[in-house]
Amino acid sequence: MIELNHIYVTYDRREIMRAGDNTTEPVLKDISLKINDGEFAFIVGENGAGKSTLIKLLIREVTADRRDDVQSSINVNGYDLMSLSERDVPLLRRTIGFVFQDYKLIQSMNVYDNVAFSLRCTDAPNKYIRKRVPAVIGLMGLGSKIRQNPEKLSGGERQRVAIARALAGNPQLIIADEPTGNLDPRTSVEIISLLKKINEKGTTVVIVTHEHELVKRFGGRLINIKKGEIAFDGHV
Amino acid sequence: MIELNHIYVTYDRREIMRAGDNTTEPVLKDISLKINDGEFAFIVGENGAGKSTLIKLLIREVTADRRDDVQSSINVNGYDLMSLSERDVPLLRRTIGFVFQDYKLIQSMNVYDNVAFSLRCTDAPNKYIRKRVPAVIGLMGLGSKIRQNPEKLSGGERQRVAIARALAGNPQLIIADEPTGNLDPRTSVEIISLLKKINEKGTTVVIVTHEHELVKRFGGRLINIKKGEIAFDGHV
């Protein structure tokens, strides 16, 4: 579950300020938002609206401002991010699966190792890794390519490996920032369909996209961010 | 002018082959194509179809295969790329303006310096630089932002700086590989309109894109590449 109340985010613009600009305008302004477990949500908005910033906020890559004028709070999967210590950030992240526009696979590892790598990083037992990895890879329909290196896969296949990796840790929430940005229209539809299927099995899915056609096609909850504020939030 | 006859491109897949794969399937197969001066062309195709490879071929970043079975030839702006020496590659590139998906601006330089940089690299006289740079920046409607750093610009503005840079050397041909890949729909239209305007002044423009809506909207010549071959070439 994601719950944000009156959240502001301002980047530390020391360098920009040094260049003569003293306005430290917040990138996100008074965001209040609740995404329940099991929801399927699209986030859209123009360049620089703050979509990626919102996502980074959820995984505690950026922190919300502490302001005197409002009572800010932010809760992701039971973690109170306003008071989360640096040490506990990894624990939060283990409850979230992340999918990137550029796949972020390790070229020198095959499909199996790419997925297993994420489990090893969370100190999972070898026995569990050996069972879980083939299972999620199979789920993504990549069983036959399990020993191939990413460079021999198509864009769509690479993104499916990335989704398998995100799923491996059994996260409550999957977040994808423009997962179809480098994909052609047909492959894009394929990937979003997969994410939809995962959602139907109970995982919350949040997708950032520029492609309005996909939103129209799959429907679900739509959150439109405009200049750091929520301009629209509803089902389409 | 671009003229390709029976062009094949095969990547040197030594590393992939070492991994046990002996098939060195050409990425581009028997491509014959002619784009006249002053044309405005879109190239579309699925992921991995070979669009970027075709573009890299034109700027001699990759070379065409030399085959016994066909008479390959490739000519770009008067340069015969089958026999172009390594030393002359820079001369070819000075006749082409390039626009990238990720803008490729230098963060530590302001708008003026980013554009001037490309002219300095071609050993242009200082006097010419001082006159030409403000002119192209003005043309892109960025006159008021000439001293700003790229990080303070919006995505659309950054791409306009990139186009100004591509224009600075007065190229005969402008090539853009997915110039709107990171832009929202409204900004994308803005950028393609700009390129269209440049084309109307006489420069040849070739744009690679995934966004069929843009193609529908702007029309012009459409080249569809499918698995390394030209599947469609005509006006829409």
Add this chain to the structure above:
Amino acid sequence: MRLNSFGYLFRRGAKGIIQNRIMSFASLCILTVSLLMIGFTVLFTSNINMMIGNVENKNEVIVYIKDGTSDEDIEKLGEQLKGASNVANVSFYSKEQAFEDIKADMTNAEGIFDYLGDESPLPDAYRIRITDIDKMSSTLMDINGFENIDKVKAPYDFVNVLSGINTMVTIVSAVVLAALIVVSFVIISNTTRASVDFRKREIQIMKYVGATNTFIKIPFFIEGLLIGIIAGVIAFVLTKIGYDSLSALLSSETTIFAAMGTTGFIPFSHYSVYAAVGYIGAAALISAIGTVFSTRKYVKV
């Protein structure tokens, strides 16, 4: 942390050295050179100090007696010397004894002595121990006034030269070492950075999937530790070989050593435990700390 994770991290650290082999080799070289520099300086100064100690401790002035001086006059000179101020101890050093000693020292020139026969060509002498070495000059002047003295030999100049050399070696080494330490740190830090760069993607992914900072840093720490241990071992072996062959090379120069009141270098076995522990420990520590220090900077989580 699970044992299987630790094994995994150890393998990753070892693999890092190989992936990043050029920089690892540079780290190894510079660490080894720095250790050798420190090691040889310590060995050198400790030998020189021993020699200075020997020469100084002897505080010994040799008073050669004029040839042909009668036994009576020799005895009288002995009494005079005993009575002189700042003289702690006076002992007679007969020409026969001196000849025996020199014969024993100059084992490589036996032929000459055989030819010379048993008659000593050397003068009789008194060996005098001085109480306060600082007042040496005035004591020497007093003694020079006595009769029947041929020559007075003091260790003064020699100690000066030795400690001059010592000072110089220490200063030069310190300067070179300071430069080497700077270079070492930069290289270790760059090795780590190259290693981190090599794995930038992996580290980024590790952070996103929820790896702890410790988990991310351990392979780099292990990498540094291994390089340090290897450098320490190499430096130890080189030091032993170098020191032993230098000892062997100079072992025939017994007169030189005799002049310094010793029969040769301090044997390496005297140092070996300290050297082994010091080298390996220092290198591993420096390297591992350097690594963690620079990882902290690059692996911002």
Add this chain to the structure above:
Amino acid sequence: MRLNSFGYLFRRGAKGIIQNRIMSFASLCILTVSLLMIGFTVLFTSNINMMIGNVENKNEVIVYIKDGTSDEDIEKLGEQLKGASNVANVSFYSKEQAFEDIKADMTNAEGIFDYLGDESPLPDAYRIRITDIDKMSSTLMDINGFENIDKVKAPYDFVNVLSGINTMVTIVSAVVLAALIVVSFVIISNTTRASVDFRKREIQIMKYVGATNTFIKIPFFIEGLLIGIIAGVIAFVLTKIGYDSLSALLSSETTIFAAMGTTGFIPFSHYSVYAAVGYIGAAALISAIGTVFSTRKYVKV
């Protein structure tokens, strides 16, 4: 290339050193240390060689005459020596002359000599020049058989020690230098890589807008050249200071130098032109070549 372009490229090269200051500093340090290493080895061995040359050239054996030997006997001994085989030259060295010489050498112990008065405490002697230094031992044995001889002093041991030290210093420096050269190249290459990395984006853009390879490489070449020149200058200054202060430190030890047939180190002015040209030239060349060499690898156009 236009002059304004060259100015631009030069500024970019100089800026590169600052942008990439940590690695540039490491390059500077390692180049300086390597140069110092070479420089001091050359200076040291050239001094030692001069001393060996002096001592050997003199081929001089001193024959001390027993005290109390009559003038007649002394003359007879002289004739005997002249007649001996392998003896090239014989000259008398009176006790008065010897005393004067020692007084002149030991300027820091004047007090003692004042006290001693004008009477020489030293023995008369003959200085003999040997024709063939290899037959020294048998000649010495012959001479030792003559009458009225107190002691025979040959330069033999000393030459051995000096050349032993020389060999050792050369070997040790060669080993350390080899390691330093490896490290230097790795560091220079990494400095360049870091510099190229720093400008990866710029280089990529340069390639796309049609810059020639030369144009892309010149700033890195200039960067290397500047670092090399600075390292050469620093090494030169440090060598001069170090050498001069070592000379000064040991200048009082005239007896030592006298024993080696010289009055001190070869003055630095003797080397300075070679050192300056050698250091700066070598460093600039190494650094610039290293840079271009590694740029070629990273700047694939």
